[in-house]
Amino acid sequence: MTSNGLGNAWVGNELGVVTQAGIQVRLHALYRPGATFFESADMERIGREARYLYPLPPVGFLVSLLLAPFLFGTRYFAALWNTLTGPRESLSIRLKTAWHFLVAAHFARTIHGEPVSHIHSQWIHSGGSVAMYGAWLLGVPYSFTGHAADLFRDRSALTDKIKRAAFIVCISKFHEDFFLKEGARPEQLRLAYCGIDTSHFHPGSEVGKHDPPHIVSSGRLVGKKGFGHLINACRMLKDQGVRFRCTIAGNGPLEAELRARIASLGLSAEVEMTGKPLLQERIPEFMHGGDVYCLPCVWATDGDVDGLPQMLMEAMACGLPAVSTRLVGIPDLIEHDVSGLLSTPEDEAELAACLSRLLADPALARRLAEAGRDRVVQVFDLSKSLLPLIQEFRRAGSQGSLATADS
Numbered sequence: 001m002t003s004n005g006l007g008n009a010w011v012g013n014e015l016g017v018v019t020q021a022g023i024q025v026r027l028h029a030l031y032r033p034g035a036t037f038f039e040s041a042d043m044e045r046i047g048r049e050a051r052y053l054y055p056l057p058p059v060g061f062l063v064s065l066l067l068a069p070f071l072f073g074t075r076y077f078a079a080l081w082n083t084l085t086g087p088r089e090s091l092s093i094r095l096k097t098a099w100h101f102l103v104a105a106h107f108a109r110t111i112h113g114e115p116v117s118h119i120h121s122q123w124i125h126s127g128g129s130v131a132m133y134g135a136w137l138l139g140v141p142y143s144f145t146g147h148a149a150d151l152f153r154d155r156s157a158l159t160d161k162i163k164r165a166a167f168i169v170c171i172s173k174f175h176e177d178f179f180l181k182e183g184a185r186p187e188q189l190r191l192a193y194c195g196i197d198t199s200h201f202h203p204g205s206e207v208g209k210h211d212p213p214h215i216v217s218s219g220r221l222v223g224k225k226g227f228g229h230l231i232n233a234c235r236m237l238k239d240q241g242v243r244f245r246c247t248i249a250g251n252g253p254l255e256a257e258l259r260a261r262i263a264s265l266g267l268s269a270e271v272e273m274t275g276k277p278l279l280q281e282r283i284p285e286f287m288h289g290g291d292v293y294c295l296p297c298v299w300a301t302d303g304d305v306d307g308l309p310q311m312l313m314e315a316m317a318c319g320l321p322a323v324s325t326r327l328v329g330i331p332d333l334i335e336h337d338v339s340g341l342l343s344t345p346e347d348e349a350e351l352a353a354c355l356s357r358l359l360a361d362p363a364l365a366r367r368l369a370e371a372g373r374d375r376v377v378q379v380f381d382l383s384k385s386l387l388p389l390i391q392e393f394r395r396a397g398s399q400g401s402l403a404t405a406d407s
Contacts, residue, residue: 172329203319204288221252
């Protein structure tokens, strides 16, 4: 179960690989996305065939609530009892989970009778609640992938979700350790990195040849990406006499604040913001226009954090040396001074020093870029990184067709 399906690039990439492996998938999402990151026909088809729960149809929802006790019998009352008595993080979370139980009753009623053998949730907060209860009502197993905000900022009934999961997908070694500390059994855990289709990305001939050297960054303009720290590091580079320019691609709620910071620091000639999100198909062109890629992720003040940023992998696959931070799953991707450079989160002086090293040392930049691309191709290509998940889906669907739920 996803929040908005193909409105998330990683969800679309994973769905493409899973369906190519012959797994029968039906995408369900809470909301229809306002925009997607794809232009391909395959993704358009998946989006067209997806089912969206919200807005709930008033009559259909009422019918589901009336029929659910009769359709699902003892499973309905066991799941209902869990909403009332299961461990919860707070009263507000209990109320939210109770609402999602009702939504799950509608979800399960609408797919009752279809050949659903397994439900997988790509996040484990709101969509995960609907997925867990929907699977419970239908009497089929469920599983989930945990990322970042869903485990920390928006954590919801996580103890029950871990306990009931047939398996749990861990996107990094950090996540393995986290779930074990939260009570998961070792046999539940499957390490499956969030990967990319590396065939879509290749090094560009102009990387490392721009004058002045070009730092590029990209992502939604939110606190966890650390763009404000990148801008401050750029001011330090300018004060040190380093020649550079920097482009930040993306849009989001912090755009006005970041633009104001650029102006107040006197960086208008050096730092540019596009104000537009990057479509997946246009990422290589953007990356090839740069010499260094930087994404200085941090824990946001609201508790949000990146688990393992896809954009870092895409930059490295495009042949850019990468600079990021020692946070959550990022060290699984970047080994400092081997496949990129890592700084301490929020340490702008250390971040500026990493950028300065790469801008001043083309040989180092080339070595790290080559090793970084090799790391992504060998470990984080979706055809390899998702094998544990595909194997589990095949087992789950061995008694019938497999339907999974989205992000």
